[in-house]
Amino acid sequence: QVQLVESGGGLVKPGGSLRVSCAASGFTFSKYYMSWIRQAPGKGLEWISYISSSGDAINYADSVKGRFTISRDNAENSLYLQMDSLRAEDTAVYYCARAPRQWLLLNWFDPWGQGTLVTVSS
């Protein structure tokens, strides 16, 4: 079945870096746009980045632009989010989510992973 599994979360100090990963299975990963979405404790969801199926189209939310880098390895069926210059307000559960149709950037997400917690604290 279609599955997304995030990993790599943990505790990091302000100003530090962390890379989270998303392992995809059950579908042809290379044909889908992928996104990262996060949820800070007690807050709503926030879309932070998407990447096209081939990796040549990328977009970021203003809140992470210049600090976070999305990438993918289609041979490894994996999505990544490199997070640099981390701040306390980046503390959140980070979800990866797939576009619902092949090749298309649609404005909804299906499916999602279960998330990985990133805590930024000294």
Place this chain on the structure above:
Amino acid sequence: QSALTQPASVSGSPGQSITISCTGTSSDVGNYDLVSWYQHHPGKAPRVIIYEGTKRPSGVSDRFSGSKSGNTASLTISGLQAEDEADYYCCSYAGSSIFVVFGGGTKVTVL
């Protein structure tokens, strides 16, 4: 503060209908028929239940329905069941640069 405004909580008895509102602006909800809704049981992966305002993915119960009026979208759950107790989030397309914005979430309690 989330871009879209949802009530923090809504409750209802089994069998009843409840409606969750999602208020945006003329730059998002009011400008596009592209609102999606997600159900999230804590600790699990969020699940889409409505997309493009009114459409249900296959496998989603027809007890869930979406609508929109002006800058406010709504999710109605009819015939409320215990398994519907979860957090619900709305999401709207907001243009090519911002892409999408989410609501702050609504906790649904089945009494």
